[in-house]
Amino acid sequence: MRLFACSSIALAMLGGAACLAPTASANEIPDSVIAELREMMVSHVALISLAAQNERLHGMDQTRIDDLDKQWRAEAESDNQPLIAQLMGNPLSSYLIRKKAESNGLFAEMFVFDAQGMNVGQSSVTSDYWQGDEDKYLETFAKGPDAVFVDEIEFNDETRQRRRQVSFTILDPESGEPIGGATVEINIDEMERRS
Secondary structure (H helix, E strand, O other): OOEOOOOOHHHHHOOOHHHEOOOOOOOOOOHHHHHHHHHHOOOHHHHHHHHHHHHHHOOOOHHHHHHHHHHHHHHHOOOOOHHHHHHHOOHHHHHHHHHHHHOOOOEEEEEEEOOOOEEEEEOOOOOOOEOOOOHHHHOOOOOOOOOEEEOOOEEEOOOOEEEEEEEEEEEOOOOOOEEEEEEEEEEHHHHHHHO
16 A cells, blocks of 8 residues: 655554555555655664664674574573563664554564664564574665665464565765664555555
């Protein structure tokens, strides 16, 4: 379903049915929506969080990245979750949790990753910590500042919803340099319901 950017995507997120065009297709994500998602991801908290993590983890070798990703996956299956708790408790995750809640079901998941593809903040626990080997990173940050990757629509068996991930590069607004990326998973059924 095509979303039209009324005064802002917030209107669509908060149930502004007038922002949805009834003749649009679920296969289309218009540039105006992607532009507003990009704007959401250059909030002060996102920029500070990305800069801090990029500086702290700059040059981390692949072995350490793989170890952290394995730790994340193991913690996701355990009650002992120090790495997950650290990430889920940071200010950027709080911001993304709030944005997801404000969408009233339109956004199923949101997360931000750094220049190496490691998560910086997220609205819910992801299946992995490192995105650097996935299209959401390889087709965005790895390709440049204007890159956008719209994944295939998938059916979520648990929630019984059709979902589609939109990923894009995040730029430093002052320098114009890529500093990370974001993925927003859109609930296609909710988009269609609002139309």
